[in-house]
Amino acid sequence: MSRQWFLPLMAASGITLSLTAPLEVLFVREFSDSSAYIGIFMLSSAVGVIVVDVFGTRFVPGLDARGALAVGLSVFGVACIGMGLALGGIPLMLSRVLQGFGGGMMLGAGLQAAVRVNPLTGDIARSVGRFNAAFLFGGAIGAPGGLLVAGLIDGRAGYQVAFVVTGALSLLIAAIVIVALPGMAAPPGMPPPRIGLPRFGRTPGGNAALVLAMSGDFLRGGVLFTALPLAGAARDYPTITITAAIALMSGIEIIVLLLAYRLIRYTGVVAMLMASFGLGMVCATLLTVMPGATTYLAVSVLFGISLAGATASLPVLVVAQVGESSAGLAKFRISAGIGILAGMVGCAVLGTEIGIGPLFALIAVILLGSAVLAQFVGRRMLAA
Numbered sequence: 001m002s003r004q005w006f007l008p009l010m011a012a013s014g015i016t017l018s019l020t021a022p023l024e025v026l027f028v029r030e031f032s033d034s035s036a037y038i039g040i041f042m043l044s045s046a047v048g049v050i051v052v053d054v055f056g057t058r059f060v061p062g063l064d065a066r067g068a069l070a071v072g073l074s075v076f077g078v079a080c081i082g083m084g085l086a087l088g089g090i091p092l093m094l095s096r097v098l099q100g101f102g103g104g105m106m107l108g109a110g111l112q113a114a115v116r117v118n119p120l121t122g123d124i125a126r127s128v129g130r131f132n133a134a135f136l137f138g139g140a141i142g143a144p145g146g147l148l149v150a151g152l153i154d155g156r157a158g159y160q161v162a163f164v165v166t167g168a169l170s171l172l173i174a175a176i177v178i179v180a181l182p183g184m185a186a187p188p189g190m191p192p193p194r195i196g197l198p199r200f201g202r203t204p205g206g207n208a209a210l211v212l213a214m215s216g217d218f219l220r221g222g223v224l225f226t227a228l229p230l231a232g233a234a235r236d237y238p239t240i241t242i243t244a245a246i247a248l249m250s251g252i253e254i255i256v257l258l259l260a261y262r263l264i265r266y267t268g269v270v271a272m273l274m275a276s277f278g279l280g281m282v283c284a285t286l287l288t289v290m291p292g293a294t295t296y297l298a299v300s301v302l303f304g305i306s307l308a309g310a311t312a313s314l315p316v317l318v319v320a321q322v323g324e325s326s327a328g329l330a331k332f333r334i335s336a337g338i339g340i341l342a343g344m345v346g347c348a349v350l351g352t353e354i355g356i357g358p359l360f361a362l363i364a365v366i367l368l369g370s371a372v373l374a375q376f377v378g379r380r381m382l383a384a
Contacts, residue, residue, distance in 0.1 A: 005180040006117045007134040010110060012173050013073060014138025017103055019146035019166040020080060021225045022246045025348050026150075026233050027159040031088045039349040042226070044093055046341035048100020050334070052108055060108040065116050065184035068109035070174045076102030077170030084163030102170075104337075110135065116184040136257065136311070140250035143224065144243045151239030208377045212273065213318050214339030215370040216310040219280060222343025223303055224249055227359060230351045231287065232296065241293055245300040252304030253311070260312035269313045270378030276309030277371035284364035288357050306367075317377065 020027075028041040052060070060068055079102055082095030114131035149165055150158040228249065232242035264272050283299045283306060318335070351359045 003117050003182065005176075006113065007130060009173060009177055009180065010114075010131055010134040011138035011141075013069075013106060013110070014135040015142035015145065016073070016138075016166060016170045016173060017076065017106065018139040018142035018250075019149075019169070020083075020163055021146070022143055022229045022242075023146050023150050023159055023162060025226050025230050025344075025351075027083075027156075027163075028348075029233070030156040030159065031092070033352070035349045035352040038352055039345050041093065041096055042345045042348040043341065044096040045100035045103070046221075046337070046344055048097050048102075049104035049107070050337040050341060052101060052104030060105065060112065062186050063109070063112075064186070065109050065113035066177060066181045067183075069106060069113055069181075070177045072102050072105030072107075072109055073170050073174035073177065074102070076106060077167040077174065078102075080163045080167030080170060082167075084160040084167065113181075113184050116187070117181070133257070137254055140254040143250045144247035147229070147239060147243040147246060151243060208373055208380070209318050210335045212370060212373055212377065213314050213335035214342065215277070215366070215373075216307075216314040217336040217339035218343035218366070219307050219310055220343065221340035222347040222363065223280075223284075224307065225340075226344050226347040227351060227356075227363065228300065228303070230347065231356045231360070234351070234356045235291060235296075237293055237296065241296070245297055248297060249300040249304040249307070252301050253308040256305050256308035257312055260308050264313060264316065268378075269316050270374055272309050272313045273317065273374040274371045274378075276306045276313065277367045277374060279309075280306035281364045281367040281371065284360045284367060287360040288364065291357070 024045075025038070025042065028038050032038065075098055079095045079098035083092060083099065086092040086095055110131055114127045118127065146162045146166060149162040152158060153161055224246070228245055229242050232245060260272065267275075279302060283302045286295055286299050314336075347359060347363075350362065354362075
């Protein structure tokens with residue numbers, strides 16, 4: 001058993017959890033054009049993730065991280081297979097909820113495993129950073145992969161095959177986790193697992209910073225996983241074009257992330273955030289006023305830069321505001337979960353109700369507001 005398997009397996013998990021994300025909103029439209037049905041479908045998974053994030057903050061840390069990882073991946077895999085085989089109705093929605101629970105369990109256990117897999121290093125920040133880098137790298141590969149698989153077969157069947165393949169891959173990775181990784185029991189003194197609300201203590205966290213934390217995952221869930229593929233489908237772009245857009249956005253995000261952490265040292269976290277949200281606002285505006293495949297692909301590249309800047313900056317900002325790393329990361333995780341829920345559900349419903357142009361106009365306004373809020377937080381940090 002080797003600890004060296006940990007990061008490759010986390011990258012593989014990132015691939016698995018991202019494979020079906022951009023095609024989910026397209027998949028549910030094969031069952032219904034109702035905005036309410038689409039909204040409930042998108043909401044179901046996000047609620048599962050948030051429930052694990054909120055009520056599992058005192059449960060997941062008390063488990064053996066290797067076992068929790070395997071359980072999360074297994075539940076996610078079974079749920080994906082269930083979605084691929086379901087004909088709609090309750091089985092589809094139940095599988096969707098289980099998908100959220102599995103994903104939330106895997107993400108929470110992954111952070112615990114990142115710290116425990118090499119306990120002698122003692123560098124928590126470095127351990128968590130390496131985990132996030134590996135997981136996001138896998139996500140950048142996986143995000144266009146599901147669309148590519150779905151595009152090989154026309155219609156609903158292509159989406160169903162993509163879900164079943166994703167489920168099988170997740171179960172395979174769960175098995176490898178059990179075989180390849182060492183046991184990672186909770187450290188001595190850790191309270192036994194229990195379900196309950198998290199305890200943050202009386203930390204001086206800023207509410208404005210937590211709202212900004214939501215905006216980063218709003219960008220990921222709303223634009224990358226929902227609005228961008230929805231725009232391609234609504235404008236009748238071929239699946240290969242939508243796949244290329246997601247691949248460009250994801251790939252550029254990873255490349256820029258390698259530089260963003262260094263740039264923050266020179267520009268400052270607030271300046272990085274304002275630039276990221278400002279660029280995102282420009283991208284959303286371009287998609288509103290300049291429909292066309294060329295604009296669609298070019299803007300996807302720029303959106304990747306915007307997303308990378310927000311991804312690198314927001315955890316640093318929240319921890320700085322809260323003043324303590326463990327409480328700050330816990331608050332960030334919950335805020336980010338709410339943001340991805342709002343992004344996925346809101347963009348899916350509004351894209352159906354008001355159309356793609358108005359949707360991206362609204363996204364531009366939200367990102368402009370986020371840039372202004374980042375400036376406000378920066379001024380408060382200087383005054384403190």
